[in-house]
Structure formats: C-alpha cells, structure tokens
Amino acid sequence: MNPESSFSNDNREQLEARLQQLKSSYEQILSQGLALDLTRGKPSTAQLTLCDSMDGILNGNYLTENGTDCRNYGGGLGIPEARKLAADYLGCDPKQTLVGGNSSLQLMYQCVLYSHLFGDADAEAWSREAGSDKIKFLCPAPGYDRHFSVCEALGIEMIPVAMTDRGPDMDQVEALVQADPLIKGIWCVPRYSNPSGVVYADSTVQRISKLGNIAGNNFRIIWDNAYAVHHLVDEPPELANILELSRQHGTLDNVYAIGSTSKITFAGAGMAFLASSESNISTLASHLSYLTIGPDKINQLRHVKFLKDNNTIKNHMDQHKAILRPKFDLVQQHLDKAFAGKSLNGEAMGRWTIPKGGYFVLFDTQPGLAQQVISLTGAAGVKLTPAGATWPYGNDPNDSNIRLAPSFPELHEIDAAMKVFTLCVEMVTLEQALQSG
C-alpha cells in the first residue's frame, strides 16, 4: 500500500464545489454509453498470441520420449516429460507430481473433494471425522473468490484470516489450527496473492510448512502457485520452497502445491499440475481414474515442446511482462494522480498496492464505500469485481476492498475505465465526508 499521504485541508465550500464538479462529469460519462470491464484476471489477446506457434508444433509426432502414443488412452499421472517440467517448475522430484487437466482449479477442487469424501492414503475422510459438525478451512482474506466457492460448494465453513504484507497472519493461523482439529485446510496463493499481490516471506512459508505437525489429522495446505512466474519487475522476490521445507519437517502429506499454464500459454487450454508426497499422488491418481481414462496427453506434449524448461518459461514470461507492465503502470498513474497526497477526514482517500507480479491491483476505499463505488462505476459502464467477492461469503467487513484487473483490456480502455473509477471514488468519499462533517 502507498503510505498515508499528507493532509490536504479543503474547506466545506470547496469540497461542495468539487463534488458538484464531479457529479456533472459523472452525468456526462453516463451519456457516453461506455462498456468497459476490469473484472477478471484474463490474459489479453496479445498475450495469447505469444503462444500461437504451439498450434501444429507436434507436426505429426505424437510419441513421448518413452514411446507412448499420446493419441491414445492412459497415462493418468501425465507424460514423463510433462511431469519433469512440472517438477522443475514447482521445485520437487517428478515422482511427486501429477499432470492432468486444463485447470488448476479443477485439481484443487478434486483434492478438497477427495479429502472430504474419501481421504488420502490411509487417512479418514474429513466428513466422517466431522460427523454432524462442519469441516472448516482457513481463508486468508482478501483472497481468491473461486477458492471460497469450492468451500461453499462442499459445505465447508470458511474462517477468514488476516493477510499481512508477509502473508497470512501466522499467529492467528497457528492458534486457530491448534484450537480446532476440524480446521482441515488453508488456501494459500504464495507469490503475488490474488488480489493483494503479497509474496509470502520465508518465515511465513517455514511456519506454514510446520502446520501439519500442530493441526488436527489430515490437514491440507492448498498451495496455489498460480502466479509463480508471472512477474512485473525485473528482479522478482524469491519464494521459499514449501515442498522442500515440508519434506524436512515430515509434513509432505499435508501439502498440495499446484500450478498451471493458464496464464503462460492458453487460458482454458493450458496444462495443470500438482505436487505432494508420492503416496498422496498415487491415491489421487487412482481417484482421478474414476473420472477419466487419462488426461489430454497431446496438449501436454505440445506444452513440453513449446515451454521446454524453466529458462524458456522465464524468457516467455518476459514477453508477457512487456505487455502487462504498461497496463499496470497506467493504473498506478491514474491512482497517483487522483489520490497521492490526498486525505479527507484524517484518512487517505484511497490506498492501493503496487504489485511486483500477478494480475491484480488491490484498492482500498475509506471504510464503507466499496460497494457504492462499484455500483456507480457499473452504472457508468465500467464493470468491476463485485464488492466483497474477495472475502468468504462475499462479506468484506470494512466494505473497502476493490480488485482491479487490468490484464485483459487495451491501454485506451484502461485509461477510460480508470478515469471513471477514480472519479467515482472521489465522489463517494467527498459525499461521505460532507454528510458526516
């Protein structure tokens, strides 16, 4: 977040005049019939185009290194070369990986569903242990709305946990899991959290890797490394290797580390993968065999031929960065221009993140205003992620978080959308200040 800016002391008349000005600008915008969208973290067409050469890359050669014909059934764990790529990406041994499906969300859902209904390896299903009580998950918030939807879909109670600039508040996390053995998991987006952009500090990763030793049975860390290589800066912050730390602490069964190429190659036609202990991988693979007679190995082979190794991925992601960086810079310019150095009623008019990677900027209005801002921008043709979406049950206790996602729109659209956004924020902040003053 930007530091609280210095005080700017407008008097009431000036504030009223400014509010009138903003209202008439807003009226003009209403008549423009804008249709802009800053809601979802989708790659832009230019980013997708970076991978067009994947189409046809196999050139009729469907065989893997070990001679498997990718056109046929089988290979539930993924083809060996894709498992190697996933292992290098996540930082573990290929034997600890499973590559399957097009979506990491699907794998996460399967892991949670499986632990809930059946249990990994010799573990007892969470639902059986809970009996008539509810299983609970810790949800660092603000967080990723689709994680929360998985819990809601499975009837798992969500407990919000505070996010700090070092990751989840670990004092809170440890106290909660120690006190309640029915807390069975925690959602983590460790590098460039969605939406705060936070990168978990080494000490946080250390403490998370030991949770399995203090939590109830069969606790699971869903380590969603969705933005592992999605940097916006040239010298990205490091992230400690949870798989390695968990191996050292004897807690590897407690971790599912997950990633995908959704925002590296094609969103929706990428390759998803997961790493854990070998025994978890083998039980998960047998569970997945009820759902499919094998993953899309042709897509895996295409990905391996295109992405090759970590170094090639890094060079490829530099091209993504070149497309994304100007968009994030433009958002920052608008926020700086509108709010840097401005406070009202002794409080910054807005606070926001300057992410080093990922897909989002998190903006905080003064308390109680996010919903109003989002409905005003929506009425003016600028769609934003619904207020509260980044909180369990859609409930942002301060009604202040707004997630901005500038990856998909073109620069001129971001420019237009941010003008509307900053205007609406200023308008509702002034209105509230004048009402309370």
Ligand SMILES: Cc1ncc(COP(=O)(O)O)c(C=O)c1O
């Ligand atoms: C944190 C996080 N995890 C997972 C996903 C979805 O990934 P996939 O397309 O691999 O399901 C997203 C997409 O926005 C995300 O932000």
